[in-house]
Amino acid sequence: MRRTTRLFVAVAMLVPLLVACTGGTERSGIVVTTNILGDLTRAVVGDAVPVTVLMQAGADPHSFAISARQAAEIERAALVVHNGLGLEEGVARHVQAAVAAGVPTIAVAERADPIQYTSDESAGQPDPHFWTDPARVRMAVEAISAEVLTEVDGVDADAVQANTRRYLGELDQLDRWMTDRFAAIGAERRQLVTDHHVFGYLAQRFGFRVIGAVIPSGTTLASPSASDLDGLAAAIRTAGVTAIFADSSQPDRLSRVLAEHTGLRVQVIALHTESLTAPGGGAATYLEMARANTEAIARGLSGPTP
Known part of the structure; x- marks a missing residue:
C-alpha cells in the first residue's frame, strides 16, 4: 500500500474519534432521573x-x-428530564455537568x-414533591411533552x-376520583403526619392540615432530635391524629416509636x-401509586378516634 493511501486510511479512522472527543457525538434518547418522572x-x-x-424501583x-x-x-442524551428543586441530591452534579456541556434539560418541578x-x-425552601397533586402532574406532563417536541x-x-x-x-379522571374519595373524610380528620415532609401539595389541593413530620425536613437525609419527637407527639395528642403515614421503601422504626410515644392508638x-x-408491588405507575395512596389515606383517617 502506498504511503499516501495508508495516510488517508489512518486519517479517515481518526476523524470519528476526534469528533466524539470534541463533543460532536450525535445526541439521542431521553434520560430521566427519577422513576416517577420516567413513568410520566x-x-x-x-x-x-x-x-x-x-x-x-x-x-x-x-x-x-x-x-x-x-x-x-x-x-449523550438528546434531553435530560429531572425533578429539580433539590430533590435528586445524589445526581445533581451530573445534571449540572450536562447543562454545562450543552445538553437540553428540563427541571420539571420548576414548571x-x-x-x-x-x-x-425546611420552611421557606421550595418543595420538590409536586406529584402528590394530580393537577400539578398535569402541568408537568404538558411541560415534558412541549420539551420533547x-x-x-x-x-x-x-x-x-x-x-x-x-x-x-x-x-x-384521577383528579376527580381523588376529590370524591377525600370528600368522604370529615374536615376535622383531614390531618397528616408523615415520616418527612412530602404531602404539602396534596394538603394544599385537597384541604388537609399538615400536623408535622417525624423527620422535620423535606429530605430523608435529615434526622430528628428527641425534642422534635416530643413536640410532634404532643401535637398528635392535641389534634387527635389517628395515623402516621410512612414511606413503604424506608424503615418505619421512628414512626412506630413516635406512635407509641403518643400514648394513643x-x-x-x-x-x-x-x-x-x-x-x-402496588405502585408500578404514577396512576397506580396515586390511587393506592389515596385509598390508604382515606381508610387511615376514617378509623376510630384514638
Whole structure:
C-alpha cells in the first residue's frame, strides 16, 4: 500500500474519534432521573423515543447514586428530564455537568407551580414533591411533552401529542376520583403526619392540615432530635391524629416509636411517596401509586378516634 493511501486510511479512522472527543457525538434518547418522572415521560413519548430511567424501583430520590456509565448517558442524551428543586441530591452534579456541556434539560418541578415548605427546618425552601397533586402532574406532563417536541430531533410529533392528550385525560379522571374519595373524610380528620415532609401539595389541593413530620425536613437525609419527637407527639395528642403515614421503601422504626410515644392508638400506615415499585408491588405507575395512596389515606383517617 502506498504511503499516501495508508495516510488517508489512518486519517479517515481518526476523524470519528476526534469528533466524539470534541463533543460532536450525535445526541439521542431521553434520560430521566427519577422513576416517577420516567413513568410520566414514557406515557408522553410511548415508543417514539428511547427513555432511560436512572433511579431503580424502591430507591430514595434524595440519596440514589449513578454509575460512570449512567453519567456518560446523561451527557449523550438528546434531553435530560429531572425533578429539580433539590430533590435528586445524589445526581445533581451530573445534571449540572450536562447543562454545562450543552445538553437540553428540563427541571420539571420548576414548571409545576411550586410551593414552599411552611414548617420545621425546611420552611421557606421550595418543595420538590409536586406529584402528590394530580393537577400539578398535569402541568408537568404538558411541560415534558412541549420539551420533547422542541428538543428531540426526528420525534413523531403526532404520536407524542396523541399520547399526551390521552394521558392528560387519565390524570383528569384521577383528579376527580381523588376529590370524591377525600370528600368522604370529615374536615376535622383531614390531618397528616408523615415520616418527612412530602404531602404539602396534596394538603394544599385537597384541604388537609399538615400536623408535622417525624423527620422535620423535606429530605430523608435529615434526622430528628428527641425534642422534635416530643413536640410532634404532643401535637398528635392535641389534634387527635389517628395515623402516621410512612414511606413503604424506608424503615418505619421512628414512626412506630413516635406512635407509641403518643400514648394513643395511632396506626402507622405505609404509602408509596417518593418512588414507584416494581411491577406487582402496588405502585408500578404514577396512576397506580396515586390511587393506592389515596385509598390508604382515606381508610387511615376514617378509623376510630384514638
